[in-house]
Amino acid sequence: MKRKIFAALLIAALAAPAAAYAAPVSEGEFAALPLGTSKSDVHASLGNPETASVNGVKEVYRLTSGGKAVLMYSGGHTYFGFIVH
Amino acid sequence: MKKKIISIILCAAILATATSAFAREIVHVSDWAYNDVSVFTSEDLITEGLADVSDYRQNITRGQFIELMCSVLIKTTQINKNYVHPAWYNYFEDIGDNYYYQLAIGTHLVNGETLESETNEYGVTTVTRARLRPDEPITRQDAAVLALETLERLDFRRSENYLVYSTTDFDADGNPVEIQYKPKLTYDDSDSVSDYAARAVYTLGDLGLMQGMGKNKFEPLGNITVEQAISLLYRIYRMYPRAADPDGTGITADTEKTIKTYENGYVETKLGETLYLKKDGVSIPFDTDIYSNIYCSTASDGNVYAAAQTYSDTTDIFNAATGELLITIPAYTYKTDANYIYTKAAKSGATTLGLYDYSGKEILPAKYSMSEIDYMIKNGLKEPEYSHRAPDGWIYYADWSDGGHMYKVDSNGENKQKISDEDCYDISYYNGRLYYHIRGKDEGCLFTMLPDGSDVTKLSDGYCYGIVTDFLTYEDGSPLSADDTQNKPYIFFLDSIEKEDVTYSQRLLYRLTYENGKAHKELVTDDSGYLQRIVAKDKSEKSWLYFTSAKTAFDGTSESYLYRTDGDVVECVNDKVKIKYFYPITTTDGRTLFHIEGPYNGETGSNAYDYIADLDLNYIEEYDDEKWEYTVDGIKVKEVRTPNEDGSFTYRYVPIDPSDNEEFYKDEIPDATKDDSSSDDKYSVYYDNDGGMFYTSDPEGGERHKLLDGADISDIQRFGNKLYCLDYHYDDTSRIDGTIYSIDMDTGETKAICDDVYSITYTTDSAIVYIDTDLNQCRLDINTNTVSEVYPNSNKNRYGKPIEFWAPNGTKNLTKLDEDGNLCDILTDDVYVRYMIYVPNGSNTEVDINRFGAKYIAVGNDRAYRVG
Numbered sequence: 037m038k039r040k041i042f043a044a045l046l047i048a049a050l051a052a053p054a055a056a057y058a059a060p061v062s063e064g065e066f067a068a069l070p071l072g073t074s075k076s077d078v079h080a081s082l083g084n085p086e087t088a089s090v091n092g093v094k095e096v097y098r099l100t101s102g103g104k105a106v107l108m109y110s111g112g113h114t115y116f117g118f119i120v121h
Numbered sequence: 122m123k124k125k126i127i128s129i130i131l132c133a134a135i136l137a138t139a140t141s142a143f144a145r146e147i148v149h150v151s152d153w154a155y156n157d158v159s160v161f162t163s164e165d166l167i168t169e170g171l172a173d174v175s176d177y178r179q180n181i182t183r184g185q186f187i188e189l190m191c192s193v194l195i196k197t198t199q200i201n202k203n204y205v206h207p208a209w210y211n212y213f214e215d216i217g218d219n220y221y222y223q224l225a226i227g228t229h230l231v232n233g234e235t236l237e238s239e240t241n242e243y244g245v246t247t248v249t250r251a252r253l254r255p256d257e258p259i260t261r262q263d264a265a266v267l268a269l270e271t272l273e274r275l276d277f278r279r280s281e282n283y284l285v286y287s288t289t290d291f292d293a294d295g296n297p298v299e300i301q302y303k304p305k306l307t308y309d310d311s312d313s314v315s316d317y318a319a320r321a322v323y324t325l326g327d328l329g330l331m332q333g334m335g336k337n338k339f340e341p342l343g344n345i346t347v348e349q350a351i352s353l354l355y356r357i358y359r360m361y362p363r364a365a366d367p368d369g370t371g372i373t374a375d376t377e378k379t380i381k382t383y384e385n386g387y388v389e390t391k392l393g394e395t396l397y398l399k400k401d402g403v404s405i406p407f408d409t410d411i412y413s414n415i416y417c418s419t420a421s422d423g424n425v426y427a428a429a430q431t432y433s434d435t436t437d438i439f440n441a442a443t444g445e446l447l448i449t450i451p452a453y454t455y456k457t458d459a460n461y462i463y464t465k466a467a468k469s470g471a472t473t474l475g476l477y478d479y480s481g482k483e484i485l486p487a488k489y490s491m492s493e494i495d496y497m498i499k500n501g502l503k504e505p506e507y508s509h510r511a512p513d514g515w516i517y518y519a520d521w522s523d524g525g526h527m528y529k530v531d532s533n534g535e536n537k538q539k540i541s542d543e544d545c546y547d548i549s550y551y552n553g554r555l556y557y558h559i560r561g562k563d564e565g566c567l568f569t570m571l572p573d574g575s576d577v578t579k580l581s582d583g584y585c586y587g588i589v590t591d592f593l594t595y596e597d598g599s600p601l602s603a604d605d606t607q608n609k610p611y612i613f614f615l616d617s618i619e620k621e622d623v624t625y626s627q628r629l630l631y632r633l634t635y636e637n638g639k640a641h642k643e644l645v646t647d648d649s650g651y652l653q654r655i656v657a658k659d660k661s662e663k664s665w666l667y668f669t670s671a672k673t674a675f676d677g678t679s680e681s682y683l684y685r686t687d688g689d690v691v692e693c694v695n696d697k698v699k700i701k702y703f704y705p706i707t708t709t710d711g712r713t714l715f716h717i718e719g720p721y722n723g724e725t726g727s728n729a730y731d732y733i734a735d736l737d738l739n740y741i742e743e744y745d746d747e748k749w750e751y752t753v754d755g756i757k758v759k760e761v762r763t764p765n766e767d768g769s770f771t772y773r774y775v776p777i778d779p780s781d782n783e784e785f786y787k788d789e790i791p792d793a794t795k796d797d798s799s800s801d802d803k804y805s806v807y808y809d810n811d812g813g814m815f816y817t818s819d820p821e822g823g824e825r826h827k828l829l830d831g832a833d834i835s836d837i838q839r840f841g842n843k844l845y846c847l848d849y850h851y852d853d854t855s856r857i858d859g860t861i862y863s864i865d866m867d868t869g870e871t872k873a874i875c876d877d878v879y880s881i882t883y884t885t886d887s888a889i890v891y892i893d894t895d896l897n898q899c900r901l902d903i904n905t906n907t908v909s910e911v912y913p914n915s916n917k918n919r920y921g922k923p924i925e926f927w928a929p930n931g932t933k934n935l936t937k938l939d940e941d942g943n944l945c946d947i948l949t950d951d952v953y954v955r956y957m958i959y960v961p962n963g964s965n966t967e968v969d970i971n972r973f974g975a976k977y978i979a980v981g982n983d984r985a986y987r988v989g
Binding site: 116 | 146149151152158159162178408431433437439446449
């Protein structure tokens with residue numbers, strides 16, 4: 037039983053480290069983000085992502101419209117991003 | 122100097138254009154397309170043409186589609202990204218300076234729309250004004266045509282799937298016959314599909330790459346969106362034979378599905394767009410827009426590691442029990458085991474292999490050596506565009522004006538240094554060392570030294586009968602012995618001991634290794650007579666080095682047999698068949714045969730005959746050197762070759778007497794109950810024969826048909842639906858010149874398209890490069906049938922674009938030719954260059970290396986690729 041509890045915690049830690057405090061962002065706000073922005077500036081602008089990958093290259097934001105938006109990082113800066121419909 | 126600077130700037134500009142370093146925007150995509158678009162972007166396949174497109178749900182233009190198409194083909198090294206030349210596209214009025222449009226035209230990916238043309242004295246029409254219409258939306262059927270072109274370029278050997286819709290064949294009288302399409306998938310609006318697009322539409326449909334728009338309609342004149350185009354091209358990109366398919370490709374996982382179970386009990390599953398690695402209730406997620414492939418192994422240190430391959434050619438190593446990300450290694454991983462992470466130098470194309478351990482230490486770099494590249498070329502393998510080994514940038518040569526002493530000079534002709542006072546010849550460079558023979562004392566002995574002239578080591582005690590450097594001792598991609606990786610690949614050489622009191626010379630086969638930087642030779646066998654530069658795989662795919670055995674007597678009467686070694690084990694291949702000499706014949710359809718010279722079946726000495734044998738010497742056929750004839754099943758046949766559309770050849774036997782056709786082909790007659798439409802094309806055989814004619818032959822015992830009379834026809838090539846050949850003309854005593862003919866397989870029309878040809882140097886799918894009777898080197902563009910770019914380079918096996926170093930006969934010059942093929946620099950004018958090799962450096966210069974008349978490879982900067 038102890039092992040299962042650990043596993044559940046692990047999944048949560050890997051998949052959605054910032055889910056508890058992530059607020060949705062507007063589509064326009066996200067689309068206006070210049071690519072090449074540093075991760076800290078992104079967080080300062082959009083807040084924490086809903087989920088982030090362990091290797092730090094991907095962050096997913098929830099949109100106020102109900103969709104999602106994805107940012108990909110390279111070298112600590114946004115490399116490309118998508119608004120998914 | 123100014124010219125050099127301009128060249129460097131131009132090179133840099135071209136290279137910069139070919140990469141995707143451009144401003145992008147955050148884009149809108151549909152949910153269904155997100156993963157394909159994201160991965161396509163991660164793989165750096167998006168081009169500048171889409172830089173300003175913020176919504177991938179909108180229609181893509183013809184130009185944008187062409188850019189993406191070029192991007193896929195550049196990434197997979199199927200087109201030469203520097204293949205742009207104004208002469209090839211300056212008659213297009215609407216392409217501006219777009220690099221991708223120029224490249225697509227230069228490599229004949231697209232033809233464009235002809236607006237004006239001219240006809241030359243041979244009646245050949247040449248386009249003088251054309252347009253591409255890059256800003257217009259592309260129709261679905263046009264996208265299919267370009268997508269199929271991409272697919273066919275990726276599949277170098279063109280499997281039968283892509284030939285299903287061959288359009289013509291010849292009937293029994295040699296007349297072209299239209300072949301009816303037999304698509305498995307049809308549409309209710311088939312009548313709307315244009316003729317030129319039908320093959321593409323139905324082929325892509327049958328391959329599941331591009332299907333209808335619902336209600337069983339293809340809508341050929343409808344437009345295609347950016348995300349649809351990316352998804353289509355990404356599916357084609359993934360079909361590239363050597364690109365690994367991501368885990369779970371094609372699996373739609375609304376509910377969790379098992380992808381694979383590892384030996385250590387871990388299970389990989391897929392749910393939605395996420396892969397999971399699971400065991401004992403622990404589950405590690407891997408998003409498929411970040412990771413393509415997962416590998417899990419229990420290591421010898423007791424830990425379980427997961428290697429997760431990213432789309433950016435790095436691999437994240439996780440502790441599979443805790444999910445902790447441990448390290449990221451900068452390599453493409455293709456498997457793991459208890460000790461190593463196995464890597465490739467490149468994701469696509471033939472590539473060398475390397476090793477990391479789980480601490481992140483690189484054990485074996487995945488890099489190419491020149492010997493490996495040479496091996497790949499000689500064996501018809503595709504070489505990668507990127508070679509990560511950095512050669513040292515020097516030219517090594519023996520100076521005839523200075524007693525054959527060895528010098529080196531850099532590629533700018535500067536920093537000349539003498540590195541050996543010996544009279545040297547047969548200089549070669551492998552793995553950071555020079556190998557050479559010398560004259561005088563120690564005549565013919567093999568020596569090695571470092572490129573600065575130090576650490577001179579005599580390797581052979583007697584005359585060295587050659588070295589073999591291309592024996593790659595990798596088995597299933599891994600070194601044969603993990604603790605011996607520093608010594609691979611082996612260098613083999615034959616030493617000889619001349620004994621005065623006996624009538625033979627004993628030959629010793631050594632393998633060469635290095636220990637603490639010092640050359641160290643190990644005897645493989647003292648029983649070797651004749652060494653061959655061959656690496657051939659047996660039925661279990663293991664590679665062997667072949668040689669003949671025993672003490673070869675000078676009178677040729679002693680018995681010798683074929684042996685082989687993997688570097689460790691020496692074994693006799695066949696103790697029944699006696700062999701004097703042999704050499705390999707590697708055919709382009711994958712067969713490796715031995716040409717052996719007797720004695721055989723009791724024949725001895727000068728009475729020996731020639732034979733063709735398989736690798737085990739179990740299959741042996743008599744070989745007639747003059748007629749190139751064999752006897753198969755009691756029927757006299759000759760080997761003929763069929764030019765394939767990709768420039769390779771398929772070899773097969775054809776009875777010499779047509780009356781033998783029925784008996785010979787009795788087992789090959791197609792089963793009438795089977796759909797054999799795909800085999801129509803491959804049974805057409807074109808070859809030159811007695812009297813300089815060539816024929817077609819069908820497999821069902823039909824007559825052979827003369828297509829063209831000639832005095833001495835040779836160099837038959839097929840590109841697309843056209844055959845090309847060279848017919849030599851003679852006077853009473855000698856060859857005068859030749860004419861290149863083209864034969865349209867659709868119409869049967871035969872044209873003389875070029876004369877005053879001395880010899881054909883080589884061909885590509887777009888041009889025939891030949892030497893004219895004034896010994897100029899010329900390029901005949903077979904798309905336009907025009908001759909362009911004549912270079913006064915004498916009878917040299919090169920074509921003008923790459924830079925080359927040259928030592929003209931009768932001069933003391935070592936010269937450099939610029940990218941136009943003209944002499945641009947005399948590096949030194951006081952040297953009779955006796956022998957020269959060039960070890961390319963890290964400059965931005967492509968260098969054409971004549972590999973001794975084999976094939977051609979350009980090596981420069983950190984790239985290596987075959988010209989054309």
